[in-house]
Amino acid sequence: MVRHVDALNARDPEGVARTLHFPHLRLAGDTVKTWENHRNYMDDFHRRAGGNWGHTEWGHLKPLQASSTKVHIDALVQRFDRDGAPIVSFRSLWVVMEIDGVWGAKFRSSFAQDIS
DSSP: OOOHHHHHHHOOOHHHHTTEEEEEEEETTTEEEEESSSSSSHHHHHHHHHHTTEEEEEEEEEEEEEEESSSEEEEEEEEEEETEEEEEEEEHHHHHHEETTTEEEEEEEESSSSSO
């Protein structure tokens, strides 16, 4: 999760892709988005985050359930603009899995409402 947000903030699409498993799924509201590969992932992120997005931080990362190959994580996502002012914060459930010896996020479900 730390590697993911570090790569995201560095605007490193290949680094972000190394923290995800594909196909990668996101549930927001009643819409499921699937990325079959990493090619459009960052473009889609920038559309969601908005043109003034500066960086993202984890407000918290709380493991809810864990096994030797899968962890469910309650994440508080905090986005900031280019000047460092808060844009939005929201909770998100991430499913991080080990597949073929590699840990990465396979699925997340984000709540649409702003909880800042």
